Amino acid sequence: MNDISADRDSWWLASLGNTLIWARLRVRPAGTAEVLDSDGNTLSYDSEDTARSQLFDADFVEFDGLDEEDALVRGFSLHEVQPPQAANDDGLRGRMVQSLGRSV
Numbered sequence: 580m581n582d583i584s585a586d587r588d589s590w591w592l593a594s595l596g597n598t599l600i601w602a603r604l605r606v607r608p609a610g611t612a613e614v615l616d617s618d619g620n621t622l623s624y625d626s627e628d629t630a631r632s633q634l635f636d637a638d639f640v641e642f643d644g645l646d647e648e649d650a651l652v653r654g655f656s657l658h659e660v661q662p663p664q665a666a667n668d669d670g671l672r673g674r675m676v677q678s679l680g681r682s683v
Contacts, residue, residue: 590662591639594653597679601663602639603671604630619672655679 587606592599603615604627612630614622624630640649642662650657663674 590642591634592642592660592662593637593639594655597654599655599660599677599679600639601675601677602634603662604634606630615668615671615675617675619668619675621668 585608589604589606591602591604593602594600600617602617605613605615606627607613610626612624612627614624614630614634616622622630622633624633640653645653645657647657650660659679660677663671663677665671665674
């Protein structure tokens with residue numbers, strides 16, 4: 580049984596050269612949404628659709644929606660990246676921008 584009182588998170592990313600920029604979309608039980616951006620700011624939106632639209636406008640794509648071919652076009656392999664992890668949002672702040680660590 581699904582717990583409709585729980586937040587739903589999804590990870591989004593944009594790539595710029597050898598740098599990945601992460602954002603976390605959190606959908607609240609009431610239908611509002613928040614995006615934790617790469618600067619550590621939490622941006623509030625009236626709905627999931629509005630938040631997704633803003634992420635798309637900023638050239639972000641949903642990480643779970645990528646396949647290997649899409650990732651390679653963006654300059655990385657799905658096997659070499661994963662969304663940042665931390666115990667809380669404060670811990671994520673320094674991990675939202677990742678260098679792929681290879682030279683051009």
